[in-house]
Amino acid sequence: MKIETQSIHVGLPAARPGEPVLSPLVPASSFYAHPDAGFSANDLSDAAPHFYTRWSNPTLAALEARLAALDGGEAALAFASGMSAVTGLFLNRLKAGDHLLLSNVCYAGVAEFAHDALPRLGISATAVDSSDLAKVAAAIRPETRLVHIETPANPVLRLSDISAIAGIAHAAGAELSVDSTMATPVATRPLDLGADFVVHSLTKYACGHGDALGGAVIGPAAAIADLRKTSLIHLGAALSPFAAWLILRGLETxxxxxxxxxxxxxxxxxxxxxxxxxxxxxxxxxxxxxxxxxxxxxxxxxxxxxxxxxxxxxxxxxxxxxxxxxxxxxxxxxxxxxxxxxxxxxxxxxxxxxxxxxxxxxxxxxxxxxxxxxxxxxxxxxxxxxxxxxxxx
Missing domain, CATH: 3.90.1150.10 (Aspartate Aminotransferase, domain 1)
Known part of the structure; x- marks a missing residue:
């Protein structure tokens, strides 16, 4: 399907008599459980049914399927805000002793988190002009594990070459994440250009109507499953089903x-x-x-x-x-x-x-x-x- 069709159809219920023609809003916080189901997130498998909405929910699952399709990713994970999506990704991919390289012009909250919070966890961060490929390459360290860029960058709309930076990051054994909020998948699909993860503040163009907060990370299925177990379930930044439903509506247009x-x-x-x-x-x-x-x-x-x-x-x-x-x-x-x-x-x-x-x-x-x-x-x-x-x- 082309993007105009994907934005409407992916995540819809099966086309059977009696089924809704729109993704339903399921506001339930918990679901009937199998008697053998475990109580810990460590027991969560890819095929596990919905159990608790902080873990997964039918409305969020529909949103995640649509987001993954629009960005050409294997899987997507929704968060309560764009900021929680970025911080959840950072905390999942980085540990003490690792190094983060990020755009020196980006969303202010992301810059502040990298400069203030990550060093307290033993994670170093370097901000660099990511529009200058030579500076990006020079700032890579042996311990660099993640390069994070934002393109176009907030607020001066500076661009970064996703494909070239993906090559630099991968040659150093690092991953690349791209905040593509301002571009949206209509303009750019970073995964197609070599990025490992794409991040969106769904609050912005994805929702489009100014009535819901949300964020998402799209990437490989195994990495997204791990992100669900750690950053989503344990940090608790779950998107509400109603906000997910509003964003699904926004994605249609x-x-x-x-x-x-x-x-x-x-x-x-x-x-x-x-x-x-x-x-x-x-x-x-x-x-x-x-x-x-x-x-x-x-x-x-x-x-x-x-x-x-x-x-x-x-x-x-x-x-x-x-x-x-x-x-x-x-x-x-x-x-x-x-x-x-x-x-x-x-x-x-x-x-x-x-x-x-x-x-x-x-x-x-x-x-x-x-x-x-x-x-x-x-x-x-x-x-x-x-x-x-x-x-x-």
Whole structure:
């Protein structure tokens, strides 16, 4: 099946009279057990029936089957949030004495977890500009076990070459995980490019409606089964069945929504690139993006994320918050409605990314004193542009 069909049909009940035509919501927390069933997660086998929803649930199983199909993976595992999916993967694949190499521009919570929490467990972490393959190769250590990249990267939409980095990681005996939240499987399937795992915040484009939190890891069946036993069951970050059901509903329109997001982002980028209060605009689909050639090679859809550097960020942020009507001045991304938020560069460099020297200067060259991260919605493009124009003044 093509992706438009997979996004609707994978995980549905069998086509028999009396069966629902949609994946049912099963809110039960526990299920009838076999008298010989064990009480420990260590007894869990791949063929085990549903037992307790922290372990598995029919609605979550339908979501996981669909996610695996969309990303071309053997299996998927749903978590309560994108953050829990990333941290669960890190804690499963890394142990004391191991080394993590990650993008030095990525979701702030992931950067903070790598810098603050992992060292307390005896796991070292190095952040590197993953758009520079030479720097990635130079930062690999004998004890590197996992390379984690985010592409496009939050918030400046820097890209990383998944195929090339997979080759570097595998040559060193390490695995590669890719946070592909902003791209979605409509744009990029990292597993096809050599990655071992792909991570999504399902809260964003996958759900698409801003009404559910969720995360997922997709990869080899054996590794995902182990991830279920350790990071999901023992850490407890289980996705609720209702949230899973909402995300399943959202996935049905994902390919159509991503086309609309991309079309609107193209129009909004063209508008912003000519506005006198905007210094620079970043959108992978624009010829002006410094990595546009890689975007064309690696992405079948350029997504709806646009970042731009203003002439006066703090003042313009207040102006946007006061004046915007169609676009919401709010965090998050990937919703049907447009969302915009200002991210000061100094805050990220100091508190989240911990960039110094050359890396800090390089980020400032891209982001200036701060960037507006604009998640372009699927409203009429003319209405979005008119709202931005009146708010810019």
């Amino acid at each position: 994902l390919p159509i929504r991503m086309k609309a997001h991309e079309d609107n982002a193209r129009a909004v980028t063209a508008f912003l690139e000519t506005h006198p209060r905007v210094r620079r605009v970043y959108w992978p689909g624009a010829a002006s993006h410094p990595q546009h050639e890689l975007a064309v090679r690696q992405m079948r859809n350029f997504s709806g994320m646009v970042s731009f550097v203003p002439d006066d960020g703090p003042a313009l942020a207040r102006q946007f918050a006061d004046r915007l009507k169609t676009v919401a001045y709010a965090v998050s991304l990937g919703k049907t409605r447009g969302l915009l938020f200002y991210i000061p560069t100094g805050d990220l460099i100091a508190s989240s990314f911990r960039l110094e020297g050359e890396d800090a200067a390089a980020y400032r060259d891209i982001a200036g004193d701060g960037v507006f991260r604009l998640s372009v919605g699927i409203e009429n493009a003319d209405d979005i542009i008119a709202d931005l124009a009146q708010a810019l003044g």
